[in-house]
Amino acid sequence: MKIIYLITKTEVGGAQVHLAYLLKEGKSRGFDMVVISRGNGWLKDKTESLGIRFIENPFFANSWNPFKHLRSVLFLRKIIKKEKPDIVHAHSGAAGFIGRIASFGLAKKVFTAHGWSFTKGTPLFRRVIAILAENIITPFTDKIITVSRNDYNLAKKKLIFSKNKLEVVWNGIDIPENVIYFLPKINEKIKILFIGRLVPPKEPVKILQAISQLRKEDWNRFEVSIIGTGKERVLIEDFLNKNGGGIEVKMLGDVPNERVGELYRSSHIFALPTRWEGFPMTIIEAMSYGLPVIASDVGGIKEAIGDGAGVLMKKGEEASIMQNFFGKVIENPNFLLQISEKEKERVSKEFSSEVMCEKVFAVYDELIK
Numbered sequence: 001m002k003i004i005y006l007i008t009k010t011e012v013g014g015a016q017v018h019l020a021y022l023l024k025e026g027k028s029r030g031f032d033m034v035v036i037s038r039g040n041g042w043l044k045d046k047t048e049s050l051g052i053r054f055i056e057n058p059f060f061a062n063s064w065n066p067f068k069h070l071r072s073v074l075f076l077r078k079i080i081k082k083e084k085p086d087i088v089h090a091h092s093g094a095a096g097f098i099g100r101i102a103s104f105g106l107a108k109k110v111f112t113a114h115g116w117s118f119t120k121g122t123p124l125f126r127r128v129i130a131i132l133a134e135n136i137i138t139p140f141t142d143k144i145i146t147v148s149r150n151d152y153n154l155a156k157k158k159l160i161f162s163k164n165k166l167e168v169v170w171n172g173i174d175i176p177e178n179v180i181y182f183l184p185k186i187n188e189k190i191k192i193l194f195i196g197r198l199v200p201p202k203e204p205v206k207i208l209q210a211i212s213q214l215r216k217e218d219w220n221r222f223e224v225s226i227i228g229t230g231k232e233r234v235l236i237e238d239f240l241n242k243n244g245g246g247i248e249v250k251m252l253g254d255v256p257n258e259r260v261g262e263l264y265r266s267s268h269i270f271a272l273p274t275r276w277e278g279f280p281m282t283i284i285e286a287m288s289y290g291l292p293v294i295a296s297d298v299g300g301i302k303e304a305i306g307d308g309a310g311v312l313m314k315k316g317e318e319a320s321i322m323q324n325f326f327g328k329v330i331e332n333p334n335f336l337l338q339i340s341e342k343e344k345e346r347v348s349k350e351f352s353s354e355v356m357c358e359k360v361f362a363v364y365d366e367l368i369k
Helices: 014-028 042-049 066-083 093-102 124-140 149-158 205-212 216-221 232-242 257-266 281-288 301-305 318-331 335-350 353-368
Strands: 002-007 032-037 053-056 087-091 108-113 143-146 166-168 190-195 222-227 248-253 269-272 293-296 311-313
Touching: 002 014, 002 066, 002 093, 014 032, 014 042, 014 087, 014 281, 014 353, 032 042, 032 066, 042 053, 066 093, 087 093, 087 353, 093 108, 093 124, 108 353, 124 149, 143 149, 143 353, 149 166, 149 301, 190 257, 190 318, 205 216, 205 222, 205 232, 205 318, 216 222, 216 318, 222 257, 232 248, 257 281, 269 281, 269 318, 281 293, 281 301, 281 335, 293 301, 293 318, 301 311, 311 318
Parallel strands: 002 032, 002 087, 032 053, 087 108, 108 143, 143 166, 190 222, 190 269, 222 248, 269 293, 293 311
Antiparallel strands: none
């Protein structure tokens, strides 16, 4: 089987990690695969380390203007004609739209939506354009994979021609071995971990707002590690300068995967305040380490956490809910052990990378049989 994968960005993120698992498993099955994306980055390195071809598309653009994508369509169509794949599988917004146009009449077309651009919270103009664009291209798509039931239901509601084209495949991960969760000791810092691009819709500053609402003498009980880069860093720095001088924050930027695993193991809480999500890989990863999760109740997060395997925060009330949660941890952290055990059990049953890949490859088999 020959597959061309399309994705706009190579910087590490949920969609890129998802694709990396497909590449690794596809390689073990002898698939002939090509990845097309823009520029250097984590995914390019991962692809080439597996001995899989990577082709740079210099015309991929993050833009809502369809005319800017014309060169990209022509570039991709030329490659697809030459490679003659069985499947063209596009991931996320721009690559998803452009890729399906470029491969029209040349291959079976699969699109994985790692969250939709027409969710609440997206500016109205963008939502209208996204719904219109997706309704135009959906009739020419063979299968649309959503990474959450929430996104599946949204697509069913908004996409007129989506009948029999939709499939839910939850994100999966490689489950770590020999994981033991340790509660914070009496005189030890309570370590909170945030991982994500520091751009909207992520709101890591709300973690600091929550801590700042505790008694000032409790501020030094916490250590907040933030992995990621982006313009929201300025908001964090501004908040600390004005309000949170006693809160210990480590701005770690981008870190290697091995270091991320160490931080999951050594932290006590994983916090993800955000206005919008598809089905975040970081939450599943944190749960696989038994790291108690507190996250906004948006997108597919509720599906990931399930019943009792973590704490959900009502949108708009994140700071106050985290304040109460952190206060409980200071008083008696033992309740975190129950959350930890439920998380590990849930991940092992539902979210392995093997299960995810098997479901995606079953879609391919169905299309080319």
